[in-house]
Amino acid sequence: MYLKREDLIHPVVSGNKFRKLKYNILNAKSLSKTTLLTFGGAYSNHIAATAYAGNKSGFNTIGIIRGDELEDKVVSNPTLKFAKSMGMRLEFIDRGTYRMKYNADFIEKLKASYGDFYLIPEGGTNTLAVKGCEEIITNDDKKFNYICCCVGTGGTIAGIINSSKSHQKIIGFPALKGDFLRQDILKFATNDNWDLIRDYNFGGYGKIKPELISFINEFKAKYMIPLDPIYTGKMMYGLIDMIGKGYFPRESKLLAIHTGGLQGISGMNFVLKRKNLPLINI
Numbered sequence: 229m230y231l232k233r234e235d236l237i238h239p240v241v242s243g244n245k246f247r248k249l250k251y252n253i254l255n256a257k258s259l260s261k262t263t264l265l266t267f268g269g270a271y272s273n274h275i276a277a278t279a280y281a282g283n284k285s286g287f288n289t290i291g292i293i294r295g296d297e298l299e300d301k302v303v304s305n306p307t308l309k310f311a312k313s314m315g316m317r318l319e320f321i322d323r324g325t326y327r328m329k330y331n332a333d334f335i336e337k338l339k340a341s342y343g344d345f346y347l348i349p350e351g352g353t354n355t356l357a358v359k360g361c362e363e364i365i366t367n368d369d370k371k372f373n374y375i376c377c378c379v380g381t382g383g384t385i386a387g388i389i390n391s392s393k394s395h396q397k398i399i400g401f402p403a404l405k406g407d408f409l410r411q412d413i414l415k416f417a418t419n420d421n422w423d424l425i426r427d428y429n430f431g432g433y434g435k436i437k438p439e440l441i442s443f444i445n446e447f448k449a450k451y452m453i454p455l456d457p458i459y460t461g462k463m464m465y466g467l468i469d470m471i472g473k474g475y476f477p478r479e480s481k482l483l484a485i486h487t488g489g490l491q492g493i494s495g496m497n498f499v500l501k502r503k504n505l506p507l508i509n510i
């Protein structure tokens with residue numbers, strides 16, 4: 229098994245979030261937009277990445293954050309604090325309104341309040357994001373039989389599927405519960421050589437168990453590679469478990485994609501500390 233270290237692209241705009249923003253930022257520039265607006269939760273890697281990349285590319289950024297209770301918690305939330313320090317304007321909305329975020333009426337209201345903007349969806353997934361993720365896999369990777377990656381909104385795996393070869397099988401590890409993902413991936417994917425393994429979400433998005441924390445800490449001690457608790461830790465836990473159970477035929481060559489997300493560790497540690505659980509070693 230090989231690990232592609234997309235987490236090393238950048239300390240903040242790491243991994244797939246860099247890939248997903250690349251062509252969107254170029255597009256926003258060519259449309260002469262001056263503001264990027266996007267959506268995300270309290271510990272979102274995408275919010276952190278958009279705040280940073282927007283700042284460095286000369287855009288104003290607006291982050292619409294899920295949960296109006298978070299408004300006075302910005303200083304104690306590492307992701308939001310970072311986004312703010314990059315100049316992102318944070319707007320907190322209640323969860324009900326957040327669910328309606330792509331409603332034409334709601335978007336019009338946002339335009340009335342903030343002026344014109346380039347909209348990037350939650351998690352960054354759109355056609356241009358998938359195009360960026362197609363660049364994760366190169367010709368050098370054709371020797372692998374399996375390519376494994378984490379799945380949130382499905383944009384990253386769609387890009388990987390599109391640039392894979394027909395002899396390769398793409399295996400996605402959803403970080404959240406739910407059956408909707410297949411449809412989301414099918415919107416963008418052009419091949420059917422893929423599957424989702426749903427056994428390693430540890431109870432759902434952002435959910436964590438002590439055995440996942442010890443796995444992440446042991447993995448880091450053994451291989452000196454950090455994993456994040458939301459995505460890559462769960463995938464790697466699953467992969468090693470599946471290898472042990474004989475899921476992959478002998479002589480298989482696996483390529484796992486480290487999609488980054490390491491900025492989320494301090495946010496998770498904040499939560500773990502409050503619950504009196506062991507922390508993830510940084």
Ligand SMILES: *Cc1c(COP(=O)(O)O)cnc(C)c1O
Nearest residue numbers: 380381382383384459487488489
């Ligand atoms: C956002 C994210 C994902 C999920 O990517 P999608 O394109 O939304 O499926 C996977 N890994 C990491 C580290 C992420 O930050």
